[in-house]
Amino acid sequence: xxxVPGGLDCSISFVSHVLGKVCVHGxxxxxxxxxxxxxxxxxxxxxxxxxxxxxxxECVPDRCMEAVVxxxxxxxxxxxxxxxxxxNLVVKNKKxxxxxxxxxxxxxxxxxxxxxxxLLGYLALDSLRRAxxxxxxxxxxxxxxxxxxxxxxxxxxxxxxxxAILICLSHLREHEIESCRQELLTxxxxxxxxxxxxNLPQIRRLGMxxxxxxxxKINTDGPVLKFQYEEDDEARELKSLLVQTPPSCVVPSLSxxxxxxxxxxxxxxxxxxxxxxxxxxxxxxxxxxxxxxxSDDDLIPYDMSEDTEQKTKAPVYIRDCIEVxxxxxxxxxxxxxxxxxxxxxxxxxxxxxxxSVELAKILLHLEExxxxxxxxxxxxxxxxxxxxxxxxxxxxxxxxQFYSLNYSLGQRVDILDVxxxxxxxxSCPKFHGKTKHSGAQKPCIQLLPGSDSSKDxxxxxxxxxxxxxxRFATGQSQVEWASGxxxxxxxxGHFFFPLIQxxxxxxxxxxLLGEDHFVLGRLVHSLAILMYxxxxxxxxxxxxxxxxxxxxxLRFHTDTYVRQGLLSCISSILLSVPAERLLEDLTEExxxxxxxxxxxxxxxxxGDCRRLALQNLLLMENLKKKLQAVP
Numbered sequence: 001x002x003x004v005p006g007g008l009d010c011s012i013s014f015v016s017h018v019l020g021k022v023c024v025h026g027x028x029x030x031x032x033x034x035x036x037x038x039x040x041x042x043x044x045x046x047x048x049x050x051x052x053x054x055x056x057x058e059c060v061p062d063r064c065m066e067a068v069v070x071x072x073x074x075x076x077x078x079x080x081x082x083x084x085x086x087x088n089l090v091v092k093n094k095k096x097x098x099x100x101x102x103x104x105x106x107x108x109x110x111x112x113x114x115x116x117x118x119l120l121g122y123l124a125l126d127s128l129r130r131a132x133x134x135x136x137x138x139x140x141x142x143x144x145x146x147x148x149x150x151x152x153x154x155x156x157x158x159x160x161x162x163x164a165i166l167i168c169l170s171h172l173r174e175h176e177i178e179s180c181r182q183e184l185l186t187x188x189x190x191x192x193x194x195x196x197x198x199n200l201p202q203i204r205r206l207g208m209x210x211x212x213x214x215x216x217k218i219n220t221d222g223p224v225l226k227f228q229y230e231e232d233d234e235a236r237e238l239k240s241l242l243v244q245t246p247p248s249c250v251v252p253s254l255s256x257x258x259x260x261x262x263x264x265x266x267x268x269x270x271x272x273x274x275x276x277x278x279x280x281x282x283x284x285x286x287x288x289x290x291x292x293x294x295s296d297d298d299l300i301p302y303d304m305s306e307d308t309e310q311k312t313k314a315p316v317y318i319r320d321c322i323e324v325x326x327x328x329x330x331x332x333x334x335x336x337x338x339x340x341x342x343x344x345x346x347x348x349x350x351x352x353x354x355x356s357v358e359l360a361k362i363l364l365h366l367e368e369x370x371x372x373x374x375x376x377x378x379x380x381x382x383x384x385x386x387x388x389x390x391x392x393x394x395x396x397x398x399x400x401q402f403y404s405l406n407y408s409l410g411q412r413v414d415i416l417d418v419x420x421x422x423x424x425x426x427s428c429p430k431f432h433g434k435t436k437h438s439g440a441q442k443p444c445i446q447l448l449p450g451s452d453s454s455k456d457x458x459x460x461x462x463x464x465x466x467x468x469x470x471r472f473a474t475g476q477s478q479v480e481w482a483s484g485x486x487x488x489x490x491x492x493g494h495f496f497f498p499l500i501q502x503x504x505x506x507x508x509x510x511x512l513l514g515e516d517h518f519v520l521g522r523l524v525h526s527l528a529i530l531m532y533x534x535x536x537x538x539x540x541x542x543x544x545x546x547x548x549x550x551x552x553x554l555r556f557h558t559d560t561y562v563r564q565g566l567l568s569c570i571s572s573i574l575l576s577v578p579a580e581r582l583l584e585d586l587t588e589e590x591x592x593x594x595x596x597x598x599x600x601x602x603x604x605x606x607g608d609c610r611r612l613a614l615q616n617l618l619l620m621e622n623l624k625k626k627l628q629a630v631p
Contacts, residue, residue: 020064079121524565
């Protein structure tokens with residue numbers, strides 16, 4: 001690397017051109033993996049080498065500047081190292097400024113968190129570059145608060161932008177926050193609204209974390225925003241970016257040992273202040289605490305060890321349960337009824353069918369009177385029990401209420417969940433509860449003395465033989481499944497078709513194609529599950545055709561969650577509808593769908609959508625091969 005003759009002036013523009021050409025031709029890893037560590041060591045304590053390094057990158061041609069700057073940023077071990085290597089290049093060169101402040105932050109999102117910290121820390125280390133740090137923060141917040149960007153950019157890019165925002169906030173000083181407080185507040189309010197409107201939990205949580213961080217920065221004395229979300233490792237890692245200490249600029253004359261000494265000298269000051277704050281707290285003596293004891297402590301408590309809690313008995317008839325749920329003021333009886341109703345419904349199917357619709361209506365509007373653990377799950381299981389006991393009338397009622405007025409979004413989502421769970425229960429084979437162990441030794445069954453019964457002679461002989469036989473290994477347990485008709489076969493249409501009829505008719509309080517796209521996403525996913533569960537049913541071909549038309553009408557929806565559901569619907573159709581029916585009845589629709597899936601694979605910003613579309617194309621190809629193999 002030592003290419004400067006001793007004591008003589010020279011130009012290094014030729015070396016800069018060579019470096020730029022090597023990097024722009026894709027060999028930046030090979031040259032910079034050697035060059036950057038050498039320059040890092042040489043610039044630690046030598047200002048001349050710093051000036052040489054700055055001149056080296058400044059003389060790189062503009063057409064090669066992006067590759068060189070990107071390589072230096074990726075291989076620098078920290079913000080102070082990057083500051084020594086690049087200097088104020090981003091202030092002097094417009095191309096480098098665009099790469100650092102725009103391309104690497106807003107157009108790319110594959111860089112690691114360490115690279116982000118080095119890049120933004122580099123902007124924060126010099127007073128001339130701090131203006132660019134504020135500009136970068138405003139650009140990031142503008143993108144973060146754009147509803148179009150939230151809808152059309154992948155979650156990975158939104159997480160990358162959120163990380164960059166938190167790192168920028170960690171480098172801001174008090175006077176800088178004061179100067180742009182109102183802009184930060186406005187951007188926070190716009191951005192958190194866009195993120196909370198998203199159907200993806202990951203996007204909503206990102207919005208919450210960033211909004212909390214901005215609020216804590218601009219409201220140091222007053223109340224701050226606080227959301228409820230799952231505190232996992234990803235959330236904690238994201239929050240840790242806000243509290244990091246900004247790296248200090250390294251002066252060449254200051255050695256590492258002296259910096260360590262200064263850091264060690266600063267620790268006792270903090271500890272001493274903490275000690276003073278602790279010793280300032282008043283400590284009460286034992287005599288004062290004893291004098292403050294209440295005189296009631298001398299009373300002897302009653303012996304309640306043998307007391308038992310009286311449990312309220314739940315009703316034993318369905319109609320009595322209805323009366324308790326609708327009009328009873330006894331909270332204990334109401335709670336006991338809620339807990340016992342599911343088992344009561346399954347034990348008395350005939351009595352349930354007499355009042356099934358009324359019971360479904362009560363359960364749909366049932367609200368929690370007391371704090372019952374798992375109340376929502378209890379109510380949902382009871383609704384499923386009613387629906388599976390009397391499918392057709394209850395399914396007609398629930399599907400009609402899904403598009404009715406005066407229902408909350410939560411109730412409409414509950415309807416979809418109950419329909420899906422009930423369809424799953426009806427379509428699955430029942431389990432006997434028996435297991436056969438091939439070769440397993442069973443306890444011997446002995447006849448009672450004097451018994452002359454000859455009905456079970458074969459079983460008795462087999463048991464005697466097994467009891468006398470030695471076995472050295474046991475086979476795997478084999479589960480016996482019930483063989484019977486699919487109970488979902490005759491009712492699949494009652495679950496499916498009413499849900500798909502009125503999706504494009506907006507109501508006063510419900511607009512699936514408008515702001516209620518979260519419910520639309522749940523509806524689409526529910527239809528995909530119902531379609532999958534309808535395999536081998538009579539109505540599966542008609543359901544597949546109707547669902548394909550539904551998908552085709554919504555294929556360009558802007559919400560990612562809705563598009564994922566639509567692609568899941570295509571998978572369900574390909575897996576459930578017989579191949580012969582697909583080719584005979586849906587040939588044109590399948591060709592158009594195949595073309596659309598190809599566009600999704602190439603152009604959709606969401607990775608899950610691209611993966612689902614590719615999976616559907618593979619299903620179509622396998623279907624084609626399967627039919628060609630049939631003679």
